[in-house]
Amino acid sequence: MKNKGIAFKLAVYIVGITVVIVGLIIWRNDTISRTLLLKNVEDNASNLTRANVNKIQGVLKSVSKITKNEAHVFEGFQITTDQLKRYIRMIVQNNEEIFGCCAAFEPYGYFEDSMYFAPYYYKTGDSIAYLNLNNDDYLYIYQDWYQIPAVMKQAVWSEPYFDEGGGNILMSTYSVPFYKNKNGKRVFNGVVTADISLEWLQKTVSDIKIFESGYAFLITQNGTVVTHPVESYVMNETIFSIAEDTDNPKLREVGRAMIRGEESFTKFRSVVTGENSYMFYYPLEEIGWSMALVFPGDELFEDLATLNRRLLMIGIGGALVLLILIVVISKRITSPLTRLASVTEKIGKGNFDTNLKVEASSREIAQLTSSIDVMLRELKNYIRNLKETTAAKEKIESELKIAHDIQQGIIPKIFPPFPERDDVDLYATLDPARDVGGDLYDFFFLDDYELCFAVGDVSGKGVPASLFMAISRTLLRAKATKGIPVNEIVKSMNLELCKGNENSMFVTFFIGLIDLKTGAIRYCNAGHNFPFILRKDCTLEALDKTHGTPLGVFEDIDYGMDEVLLDPKDSLVLYTDGVTEAMNTREELYDDIRLKELLLGYCNKCPMDITMAIVNSVKKFTGEAEQSDDITVLSLTYFMDKSIKSEGAKTMKKLIIKNNIKELDNLNVFLEKMQADWKLPQKFIMNINLVLEEMISNIIFYGYDDKEQHQIEICFQREENGLHICIMDEAREFNPMEAPDPADLEKPAEERVVGGLGIHLMKNIMDRIEYKRENERNILNLYKKI
Amino acid sequence: MHLKQIIIAMLLLGLQGTGAAAQELQKVRFMPHWLPQAQFAGYYIAEEKGIYEKYGLDVEVLMGGPNFPAIPVLTQDKTDLVSMFLSGAIKARARGIELVDVGQLSQRSALMFVAKKESGITRPEDFQNKKIGIWRSDFRELPLAFLKKYGIQAEIVPITSTVNLFLRGGVDIMCVMWYNEYHQILNFGLNPDEINSFQFYDYGLNYPEDGIFCLESFYEENPEACRKFTAATIEGWRYAFEHPEEALDVTLRHMEEAKVPANRAHQRWMLNRMRDVFILEDRIFNGRLHQEDYLNTARVLLESGTIDQTPDFDSFNKTPGKNEK
The missing domain is CATH 3.30.450.20 (PAS domain)
Known part of the structure; x- marks a missing residue:
């Protein structure tokens, strides 16, 4: 019904209700007619019976009178x-x-x-x-x-x-x-x-006819049947014996009422036809007998049944005509609607030049057509505006993307940042809430043993915040130089940021300088969240000192500073309020307590694990909720530098890279630094670089069966007259010594054996090469004299 | 046994059977003591279903009725056997007509008094000084004995045939037959719960009625035929009680042939009551006359002066079964 057309609905409801009404009329007519008819019949039957009874009684009375007179005569004379x-x-x-x-x-x-x-x-x-x-x-x-x-x-x-x-x-x-x-x-x-x-009496009674098969009968005061259309009843049966023989107790009751001299109009089952019949009985008081008139019900109501049948036919015919009319009229009403529907469907599909000329069959349809026309024009305007807006928005978005790339480019993102150092490990991440964020972190060495690190959070978000952040970071790089106390760095940064800060933007800022020889940190907190120290014995300490307002608020302000000592294997965790104020869908905050609990489970873990654990925990907590602020975490773990205690230790360096070809840049940087540290000849390092690039790219490209991340460890040992290099990887077993030496160097590079050039170079450049397979790892030892 | 012997044996058996069937059926005439009605359904059905023939009898059932009183018809040798009331037979024997009872079908009295409930008559003592309708029949001694037993002084109104006087209130109490007039009263519109009835049987006055009688001379000559007739009749009755509608069909046909008004409902009632008076719980339905019943009935007749001596039971009783001394 829900999806049927108007014509169908109208037809069902109107015709349905009409049929019900007509049915009710026929039914009511039938019941009233029946009552009237029965009343009429009762009157007729009553009159007919009384007239005959009176006629019979007249005779009986005259006989009784004569006889009584006779008795008087015999008695008196x-x-x-x-x-x-x-x-x-x-x-x-x-x-x-x-x-x-x-x-x-x-x-x-x-x-x-x-x-x-x-x-x-x-x-x-x-x-x-x-x-x-x-x-x-x-x-x-x-x-x-x-x-x-x-x-x-x-x-x-x-x-x-x-x-x-x-x-x-x-x-x-x-x-x-x-x-x-x-x-x-x-x-x-x-x-x-x-x-x-009794012959005349029998004749009188049997001459009484009513309808086709109605008849009269007479019983005596004993119930004996005196006249009846069924010949065998006469003088053989009583009304009671008939009732007994036909098992009809109702008839017995009727018989008893009759011989009691009662009169009544009653319904009963005919013993002759077995059908429902009506009976009127009336007493002959003179003789104590009773006369009854019987007529079958179906005959009585035959005319009424005919009338009802005709009414029913008229009702059905009328309903059919009504049905056709409704269908025709509603089609005429709905056909412009159907056309309107198809036009609006076209509009919906974006065809705004559709012709809206619909012949309106009624005022309502005309109204609807003009409304759709207005809507169409408005839609066109709206879509034109939308196109312009969208184009503008897209432009902004592409610029934002560029801004994001620039901002992310500012922040150091190569981890581990100091692969050659075994006295410190550091990991940091910045996850902006929008495309560009207002958070910042940075770290860099002021000299060999002093590392500067900082975390800041600019008020507001988006492009302005990111610009302010970029300025802050640039200022940090400019102001942080060897020998300037940490509070002075902050003070001079504040001074610069306050200049021309018309938008009153500010940045909360934490900066620390760690002396890697001692593990001592001098730090200054300018309104930033308190960082945590995660000791190696799994205790947690908050650096809950604040040394001044955030940067960019007050121009002439002095900042203080404090010092804290890290023992080897202690970690320092810095973060922005994007962590502690992260909100889930129930509007609960992540807060310090959760952070502390999390950190306690991560003592003695590397900075990357700690950092990622925090970020993942916050992500898990917020779930479906939109990230409302930038999330920045910086973790740092301090190890005692062995080279301070033994000079020999200084003759060894180690680099770990991932199986990604971009990591080769790290190798280059590492080798440049090693050349400077160990004062190696330029040409010597170039050769080493050439061999290592070849060998490591071979491992990265061909060594792994899967796409997972793997580590490749490269160790350098400074020896008296040369360099010992060891490459350890988890790649499939490959002994370069057994690889065939490609003598076909003249062939084009594409046709040569894979990796063959690298092995050829290695064999030529290196003085000694040793290979072994241990614990599922390839270990390749290379020696080169200076 | 050899095949030849088997064939001979079979042939012999076959011949024997043919010989029995070819035996002449003995002709016997029987007259019921009233016009055809279900009171005699057993005789009609035994004739109809060939039960008499099965017993080797060729029975002619004669038309009875008011014009054919049993005793004269019997003594004039117009019939061999009759049905009649035991009391009538005793009376006849006491008067010198040598009747014998060869089958006592009825084992209890079907006589009863009825009174309209509205009369307030609920016990025999209430009969005192009431008007009581009693038939002018040859067994009127029996209801009178009932009244005598309870010391009732009442106005006895002799009745010929109908129950109209009772219905119109002309008499307070009427003596009726359970299987006949009682049902007529019901069929004239009175309900059973509007009637107080007094079954003679329930008041210790048991006078068996319908029995089969013949002259002693006939019995002496044809004892076997009498025995067979009684046995066949009892089988006929049993059949009638088991197939009441069939028995009614046969009875109604006899009534029609005799031009007697027929009313199936009434005949059905009568047949059912015949079963009630023929078959008692504590007695075998075999046509036996019990000595105590005989003596009770005879005593009533003696005391009322109808007979002056009680006929000897043993010479009267030729019914099947044995009586203990």
């Missing part, structure tokens, strides 16, 4: 037997509805010498027949029509029965008791009866 018989005959003759009539007397109630007397006249064909019912087999006094009124002393209608004497017709008898005076007492003397044929 003394009449002869002839008169009695004639009177009975007359009643049968004069009353169409009366089939037979009888005056039945109690035993010896009429003739004193005759037990039974019951003169009976009845219709047979067109004539009237006479019968005295004083039959010994029949014994009328025990028949229901006689016995019940006799015992109960009241007029009763008998249950219907088949007359055995006459034409085997179904009849019911109305019996009225009559009395005589005997010794002043009113005693029961017999009953007067009138028989009625």
